[in-house]
Structure formats: C-alpha cells, structure tokens
Amino acid sequence: MFDLPIEGAELLAVEFGDIVNYFSVYTAVLFVFALLFTVLAIISRPEKPVDIVFGGDAYYAKKIPPEQLRFQRFMAIACGLATLGAMISGDLFNFTLFSSMIGITNIGIVAAVKNKHVLEAAYQYGIVAMVATVPLFGGAAIALATTGTLSIWELAGAGAVPLLAKMLLVVGVMGEGMAPFYIGKAEITRAPGAPYVLMIHVSSLLLFLRVVEIALTV
C-alpha cells in the first residue's frame, strides 16, 4: 500500500491479525499533530474571557467554575485520544467508531457550558452527529459486504470498495466533524473555555484529512 502516492514511506506497522494499524508519513504527521494538541489540552490553563462594555472603559471578567473546567478538560483529552485512534486505525469499522467517539466528546466539550444558546447549539449539533453514524456504519458495512474484509491494509490499492461506501463514509465524517462548520449559526466559539474548544476544530480537521486518505487508499 505504500506505493500509493498519498501515503509516503512506511514508518511502522502494528499487526493485530488481519487488522494492521500503520504509520505512513501521512498518518504519522496527523498522529503527531493530534498528540501535540492532546498534550496542550492536558497542560494548558484555561483562558479567562473578558467582555468589554461598548463605548466605555469598563469590562466584565468571566469566571469559569472548576467543575466545568474539569469536565471540559476531560472531554478534550478523551477527544484527543479518540483522534489519535482514528488517525492510525487500520480497520474501517474501528475508524467509524473513533469518529463517532469524536462526535460524542465534541458534544461534551460544548455542552459543559451552561448557557442557553450554547446548549441549543450543542443539541442541534448532537442530533447531526448522532444521525451521521448511520452513513458511517452503513459505509463500513457495505464495504464489508462487498469485499469480505474491513482491513484497510488488505483493501489498499485494490479499488474493491464501491463508490457508494466511500461516499457514505465521507458523508458520515462530515456529520461527526461538523462543529467548526456549524459556527456560522451557532454560539460554540463564544463559549468560554479555550483551549478546549480548540480541540473540536483540531479533531474534525484531522478526521477529514484521514477520511480523504482512506477514500483514496481503499
């Protein structure tokens, strides 16, 4: 599979039976990126948002309650771990499971904020993420039914996976990693609690890059 142009050289392959988790140059770069932001989520202190009063010198400093901080940090770290898994998974179904875990943790990061508008956004995003598991699992199941295996390692370069399955996978990832695109309407970024909110963007960006790799490989 490492003769494919997108992968680059093979760095490491971890075998579990027919499922091979692999680090090519491409996935290794994504993995390191995800690892970096997971470490950042672990060690960094949360920001303290400040609202300036319009037309004056006054400002409000918002306080983040420790429970919310703790919950958001936990969810951000869980999101980072799920991203790490999704980056190197060599199994289509494991990839879909990691993707939906990223979706769940993203809901968690946003929903920690007790603000009506933010919760509304989290709810609507959550429904999209939940419905997106249908095309995700459907894509993996159709790939399994037509080829008889879920191993990306075995499917690589064969072109055996039908276009429908690939399209369903991409649509599913679009649903799970939707949060950054939802911002135009929603209040997610106004929620206090960076750098944990940042994790939403990082995870969905990496998820998109990985599903492109999978769609081009299998």
Next chain:
Amino acid sequence: MSYEIALPVVLVAVAIAFIALMIEKDDLHRLLLTDLAEITGLAIIALVATDLAEALILPGLVVGISELMALSEVYLVKEGLTETPKRVMHLEVMDSAPAILGGVLVIYGIVLSGFSGGAVAGLGLLFWFFCKGHDEAFEIIETASGYSWALWIAAFFIFMLAPQYWLFAVMAAGGGILLKVMAKMALVGTMRGGRDV
C-alpha cells in the same frame, strides 16, 4: 442475491427516517427520530449476516445509546427540566402483581442460570423494587454482586489451573454471573429519582 434486493429496501427505510427528521420541528420528537434512524443504520450492518456483522452491531448499538443519553442530558439542561417529578408512575397492577410476577421471574431465571438467567431474574427483582419501593437494599445487593463477581473470576481460574473440575467451575461461573447480572438489573429498578439516586 438477496443482499442486492434487501439493501435498496433498507436504504429506502433510511431515506424515510431522514425525511421524517427533516419534517419534524419539535426538539424532543427529533431526538426520538434520531434513534429510529440509528436502527436503520444497524439494519445495514445486519444485512451482512455473518458473525462479524453480529459483533459489529453491538458497538454500533452502544454508540447509539450513549449518544442518545448524552443528548437527552443536554435536552434536560437546555429546557431547564431539573426538578424531579412529584408523583411517580403508579398503576393498579403495581400493587397486586409484583410478588407473583417477581417470584416467577426469579425462579425461572435461576432455572435458566448464566447470563440470560441473570437477566430474567434481574427483571423480576427490577419489577419488585420498582413497584414496592426500596430502603437500605443497596448495600446487600452490592455485596452480593461483589462476591458473585469474585466467584465468577475464581471459576475461570479453575478452568485454567484444574480443568478436570470443569463441571464445578461451570456451576460456579453460571451461578456467579446469574447473581451479578441480577444485582445489576435490580439496581435499575431502584432508580426512581429522589434522594437515593
């Protein structure tokens, strides 16, 4: 051949579920409809019809349920539904039936033994606690659950270290898992909101 026929049928079902989601505007109803859509997704996996498909449905189901629970929590907080209901569900059958139904289920569960027996007997206890209420029952159930788990693990060691006593190990493991599953399910029956939960 049947796969080619069944897949379009299931895809039509998926399309119907998604159209329903698009039309529905009420938030709570949409939450319920997402579960419907999720089930059609599981049907696509089930069409593969192998042991592997069966093994894939379980994580799919778990993901669906966990997302449903997370979203339900978000919905409760969003709508500010934090007060516990003053009057929990109460029906006539809950006064008359629990002793008989609970007893029958527990005895039948013990006859079945093992995981499925535990589920049946646990259902009986769940019904009992749900109807009759509970006080101080937690600690006993938790203790029994802990001991039965230890029994279950010990049975596995017997399988590995002294395989000639396999019958004893089977009995111990079957009894252990029976108690364990029963205790787990009985705890669900005590969750009626209020101070103990």
